[in-house]
Amino acid sequence: MGRITLDRVQKKFGDVEVIPPLDLIIEDGEFVVFVGPSGCGKSTLLRLIAGLEDVSGGEIRIDGRPATDLPPAKRGLAMVFQSYALYPHMSVRKNIAFPLKMAGMAQDEQDRRIAKAATALNLTDYLDRRPGQLSGGQRQRVAIGRAIVREPAAFLFDEPLSNLDAALRVGMRMEISELHKTLATTMIYVTHDQVEAMTMADKIVVLRAGHVEQVGSPLELYKTPRNTFVAGFIGSPKMNLLTGAAAAAHGAATIGIRPEHLDVVDSGGTFTGRVGVAEHLGSDTFFHVHVPEMAEPMTVRAGGEVGLTHGDTIHLTPRAAHIHRFDAQGLRIA
């Protein structure tokens, strides 16, 4: 079981309020991703849940029990760190066994659990090596192994993939997702990468300057961003946010159109501009278009291969059903 409740949880460093009072419920078995730009307080929030930082106010409950004043060891949570944080002087086996040893578990039960975790994570051949002799991906697996043997109430991941190269990152992302499906244990995952958030999460918590901007499933956030910040943060490439006359025409201060919701038409169209950069990926073509009346270039995603290149004139029409409207405060207009 791993239902985590944050009730008016607050964190100050001296006089600086990093996280203003915040409420959040993480259901048992959920995969929750905290996402936001760097410095938004997502890691701090995770560390508050872990118990590595003390809260300045409010209450944390794990499975209904108050955990605010419990030391990290007593919260029943396991954490995977960005730097892996393996014990360099211990073999892989001893690293994985460490939490079990600390819990005073019987040796045969320890061995059984280590063998099981090693099999699940393809580490059986490396059990007697030191962390220094492993690759980045293997180290990350050892860190995960050390977390899963304890059978914790919840797993906490602090940007676990950011030290890996791009190819490995995609692979590990899948492995962690699959691990979640297999174990069905609550996972809280911190990242600044919205692609990781979109692909892995059951529920995404978007944070900015310690505030929760929106909580919802990946598709909810994609389809109905609550404000311009979430609209701009979720989705890749970024949503085009337009102000001025284009927005006023829809009765809004700002309108948002995702690159995939702009159609390239032969003539006419709502916007006419000049192609700045054309990125041909085969499956898709991305255009960065300079429209005279817009301050920022617009991004367009055209399916397949479209034969336009730098300097060509391009005509664009947004799909009316997919125009997001925001008021002067940046909030969504229903």
Added chain:
Amino acid sequence: MARAISTPKKIMWTALAWGVGLLIFFPILWTFLTSFKTEATAISDPPVWFLFDWTTENYSDVLARSNYPLALMNSIIIAVGSTLLGIVIAVPAAWAMAFVPGKRTKDVLMWMLSTKMLPAVGVLYPLVLIAKYLNVYDSRIMLIVVLMLINLPIIVWMLYTYFREIPGEILEAARMDGASLGKEIIYVLTPMALPGIASTILLNIILAWNEAFWTILLTTVDAAPLTKFIASFSAPEGLFYAKLSAASIMAIAPIIVMGWFSQKQLVRGLTFGAVK
């Protein structure tokens, strides 16, 4: 860093390095040679270098005239005792400063270091009075405590530097894995800092062994270590250079042997953290 150096330059620098090395080593060499001369040869002018009648009579004289085993034992107990006591106090102190620093941690560290700049003689009188008052003058325990206090800033500083090299996330991982503070220090911090702790111990044993000011001034006979033992041969009634040299060689031999065998560890420890 690859840098091309011509052969003549290499020879020049090597010669210079050897020259400086010999200059530093010369007093010890001279003491060593003198310790095997007769008192008459020892003061002969011009000095005799190697071609003299080598004799070990100075050593047997020194051993017969004084209690070398007691002084040696005192030196070992005082040097090792003050270092270990210092480590026991400094490990928690350095842990706190390295991993839970406060606003004034840097100031405390600087202040501790600044006590090393205080002329020792400034606290001589109070310390002698305290020693007499507590009836611990000329006792090993007094010297252990005094030398520990004198070297404590260095021990804390060294351990602090080594601990700072250990990533905090690893200690946090231990905490998440259910380790109490004690277990975190025993199973994770100490093994990781072991090379640093070892060189701190070695260096401080050497410092305590060589410390002469307090060991000479706070002892008479019972607790007198090898420094006092050497000093007792420079008596005002007559200069016995050969015997003084023999005593010196006997006093420094143990620490030189120890330093020789642990030089790798010492150098590694002292440069630890300089290269990432």
